Amino acid sequence: MPDYLSRSPVDDAEEDPDETTHLISKSTQTDILYNNENSPIIASVETRAMKFRNKTLHDISNTTELTSDSLNTSTEENCTTSFSIEELIQAQQNDNYAKNILNNIKKYKNYIVKYNLLIRRLNHPAPYVPQGDLRRTILQIYHDTAANGAHFGRNKTLHKIKQRYFWPSMYKDIENYIKSCILCTQFNPHRQKTPAMDFHGPITPTSQRGNKYIISLTDVLSKFAVTKAVRDNTAQTAVQFLKEDITSKFGTPRCILTDNGTHFTSTLMNELIKQIGATHLYSTLHHSQTNGQVERYNSTMNAKIAALSNLNKTNWDDQLSFVTFNYNASIHSSTKQIPF
Numbered sequence: 001m002p003d004y005l006s007r008s009p010v011d012d013a014e015e016d017p018d019e020t021t022h023l024i025s026k027s028t029q030t031d032i033l034y035n036n037e038n039s040p041i042i043a044s045v046e047t048r049a050m051k052f053r054n055k056t057l058h059d060i061s062n063t064t065e066l067t068s069d070s071l072n073t074s075t076e077e078n079c080t081t082s083f084s085i086e087e088l089i090q091a092q093q094n095d096n097y098a099k100n101i102l103n104n105i106k107k108y109k110n111y112i113v114k115y116n117l118l119i120r121r122l123n124h125p126a127p128y129v130p131q132g133d134l135r136r137t138i139l140q141i142y143h144d145t146a147a148n149g150a151h152f153g154r155n156k157t158l159h160k161i162k163q164r165y166f167w168p169s170m171y172k173d174i175e176n177y178i179k180s181c182i183l184c185t186q187f188n189p190h191r192q193k194t195p196a197m198d199f200h201g202p203i204t205p206t207s208q209r210g211n212k213y214i215i216s217l218t219d220v221l222s223k224f225a226v227t228k229a230v231r232d233n234t235a236q237t238a239v240q241f242l243k244e245d246i247t248s249k250f251g252t253p254r255c256i257l258t259d260n261g262t263h264f265t266s267t268l269m270n271e272l273i274k275q276i277g278a279t280h281l282y283s284t285l286h287h288s289q290t291n292g293q294v295e296r297y298n299s300t301m302n303a304k305i306a307a308l309s310n311l312n313k314t315n316w317d318d319q320l321s322f323v324t325f326n327y328n329a330s331i332h333s334s335t336k337q338i339p340f
């Protein structure tokens with residue numbers, strides 16, 4: 001199967017597979033909060049050290065051909081919080097991957113250290129960006145903001161980012177980020193459909209047959225939904241749903257969008273998704289607006305599920321199939337879209 005790299009070869013900033021496998025960001029919103037807590041608050045007073053670093057940063061720009069806005073991306077118009085050089089240095093020092101390189105810099109010929117900043121040697125030398133919040137900020141700046149990204153496709157976004165920053169899994173992260181951008185999907189009819197999988201519940205009361213949750217797969221474009229009443233919200237249940245109720249009936253979705261719930265990030269789930277050849281996209285990692293939009297897409301169905309559970313009847317799982325059928329019938333008649 002050709003991957004996105006072979007379709008679009010990029011000769012600099014080559015990926016080291018060993019680096020990427022464990023470094024593809026799967027950060028959750030809690031990770032990001034955690035990282036924020038550990039990041040120093042940037043004071044508005046410029047210390048002498050800061051002045052020195054700001055000056056030296058300018059020197060780095062000259063000597064290594066970093067583009068002038070490489071560490072000073074203004075995104076005020078979209079309220080995306082950018083970060084300072086201080087924050088980047090601090091984040092590198094808190095990052096195990098960077099720490100290892102910094103401590104053994106002679107062994108890592110691909111990296112140099114300038115003014116406390118770990119920089120990857122490339123055609124465009126670029127500072128290493130640690131896992132977590134900063135990577136997400138960069139993706140937002142160069143894809144989402146009107147000034148810099150304006151929802152350009154993968155190649156343009158990659159081109160912009162790699163001139164300024166480096167991290168080992170950046171190609172895959174950019175690819176996933178753009179694939180999971182609802183706005184891009186919405187306005188590009190040629191782009192593949194993206195079904196979102198979710199658990200709803202626990203629903204009270206538990207049904208007579210012992211069902212407590214509803215698992216759903218909703219296509220964000222056609223809004224077509226498949227639902228099933230299930231006993232629990234475990235990875236096993238999600239895998240079983242995907243096998244028995246989706247791939248055997250509708251074929252294999254090319255990618256599946258989920259949140260970062262443990263049932264969706266489990267090894268079991270990743271194995272199945274790999275087996276069927278689909279790409280797993282994590283909505284919380286990617287677009288701040290993705291979750292909200294998926295929720296909005298699902299809101300009609302969610303309202304129906306809520307109404308179902310508010311009836312407080314133990315046979316709500318019997319009614320689920322009728323509710324879903326009616327929902328899909330009305331969606332289908334308005335959009336004329338084929339599911340998935």
Ligand SMILES: [Zn+2]
Nearest residue numbers: 151181183184
């Ligand atoms: Zn987009």
